[in-house]
Amino acid sequence: MVTELDLKGDVCPYTFVKTKLKLEELEIGEELAVTFDHAPAVENVPRSLKNEGHKILGIEQMGDHLWKVRIRKA
Amino acid sequence: MLGGFSEEQIKRYSRHIILPEVGGKGQKKLLSSKVLCIGAGGLGAPIIEYLAAAGVGRLGIIDDDTVDLSNLQRQVIHGGNVGKPKVESAKQFVNNLNPDIDVRTYSERLNAHNVVDIFKEYDMVVDGSDNFATRYLVNDACVLTDTPLSHGSIYRFEGQVTTIIPHKGPCYRCLFEHAPPPGMVPSCQEAGVLGVLPGIIGLIQATEVVKYLLGIGELLVGRLVYYDALNMTFDEIKMRWNRNCPACGEKPKITSIQEEIYGESCRI
Ligand SMILES: [Zn+2]
Numbered sequence: 001m002v003t004e005l006d007l008k009g010d011v012c013p014y015t016f017v018k019t020k021l022k023l024e025e026l027e028i029g030e031e032l033a034v035t036f037d038h039a040p041a042v043e044n045v046p047r048s049l050k051n052e053g054h055k056i057l058g059i060e061q062m063g064d065h066l067w068k069v070r071i072r073k074a
Numbered sequence: 075m076l077g078g079f080s081e082e083q084i085k086r087y088s089r090h091i092i093l094p095e096v097g098g099k100g101q102k103k104l105l106s107s108k109v110l111c112i113g114a115g116g117l118g119a120p121i122i123e124y125l126a127a128a129g130v131g132r133l134g135i136i137d138d139d140t141v142d143l144s145n146l147q148r149q150v151i152h153g154g155n156v157g158k159p160k161v162e163s164a165k166q167f168v169n170n171l172n173p174d175i176d177v178r179t180y181s182e183r184l185n186a187h188n189v190v191d192i193f194k195e196y197d198m199v200v201d202g203s204d205n206f207a208t209r210y211l212v213n214d215a216c217v218l219t220d221t222p223l224s225h226g227s228i229y230r231f232e233g234q235v236t237t238i239i240p241h242k243g244p245c246y247r248c249l250f251e252h253a254p255p256p257g258m259v260p261s262c263q264e265a266g267v268l269g270v271l272p273g274i275i276g277l278i279q280a281t282e283v284v285k286y287l288l289g290i291g292e293l294l295v296g297r298l299v300y301y302d303a304l305n306m307t308f309d310e311i312k313m314r315w316n317r318n319c320p321a322c323g324e325k326p327k328i329t330s331i332q333e334e335i336y337g338e339s340c341r342i
Contacts, residue, residue: 017088021077021098052094 002070005034007041015041016048023054023073031057032071042067078102083174087129100288101129105174107287110134110196112184112212114160116272117202117226117279119149124280125200126168126175130287133168134196135161136180148269184208186333189215198286200224200279206253211336213238213246214328217321222286224279231268233275236298236313237282240322243295248316248323271303 005022007015019034026032036042046056049071057070076084077098090096090104109130111118114137125133137160141152155163161179168177180192184203193199193215201212201223209227216223216238223238225246238245278299285291298311320327328335 013088013092014084017084017091018076020091021079021084024077024098048092 002031002033005032007034008037008066010036010041011038012040012044016045019045019049019071020052023049023071026073028073030073032073034069034071035062036067036069037065039065039067042069045069046071083129086172086174090128095290096288100290103289104129104284104287105131107198108132108134108196109283109287110136110192110199111202112199112208113137113202113204114149114151114164115139115145115202115204116148116228116267117204117276118160118164119151120273120276121200121202121280121283122164122168123151123171124277125283126172128280128284129172129174130283131174132176132178132196134178134180134192135164136182136184136192137161137164138181138183148267148272150273184211186211186331186336189331190219193219193221196221198222198224198283200226200283202226202276202279204228207336209246210253211331214321214335215331216240217245217326218328218331224282224286226275226279228267228271228275230265231271231303233271233301233303234298235275235278235282235294235301237286237294239286239293239295244313244315245319245322247321248319249298249313251316251320268303274301274303 003026007018010018015036015038023032046069053074055072057072060068062068087101090101091098107130109125111121114122114135139160141155141158141160141163143156145152151167152163159181161181165177165179168175189211199216199221203209217240220240225238226235282294286293296313298313300309300311317324
């Protein structure tokens, strides 16, 4: 099961802060898919998540200025 | 709401939440913690200021003094409140800074009769008092109620700070068994104090409180940091548990809080 988090309209660093808060609610090994429309977040958030040990499963461009990052909680 | 935080709280505490050692879980611990500040003076001002900013959910403040113009050289939270009770002034400051904080004020002197009941309500006590009678009363009550304590004191250009976790490390009496006789040591009023000094010492105390509440880092347990502002040095004095300590030793003499031990000059 994949948990979805919609962060359209959010900018850095809140994109990471909110992704982190959502991950804290999940169990280890669970998957989270986060949607961003803030371009810098697509680089920043995966980098910060990797620093905390989480795994980035994929980054997909969903449209013009719309991305989905898939994360596995560590 | 995300992780139990409002949109405003996510913004306010974002720099905490970002830290791997804190996160949303740590911030929630802070918000559900209860800390008592003894005194809202030189040490109390920075302690109250930063614990409120950090989101320590309940702050108790005990002080029976009113704000005097001579306080504003160092007591940075009382601006514009000369003549007001310090607890009211401190509460006003905290409410303006962070509406998440539940401030409980005690406009009274800490004494042998009220100390245990008040301490029982809190997870940790921070001593910002300026006299030996209160310092020993606070130490002994913390040992009796098993309440962690941050001790700080200042004198002219010097300060000292340590953290006491009763029965897990030494207490204040392990190092200084008795207070010096009254009159031996001049009070802050007579001795003078460099205005920036309590900012340093109070913030070391606040740092220890936040670390204790979060359960991170190495606390100043069994260590007393001695700060000399003129030479800008921090020295560390090892403190050992004293098995003959009257408060926390093997056969403690102090088994309840008796007024006679502390004298009547328990002014904060
Ligand atoms: Zn002791």
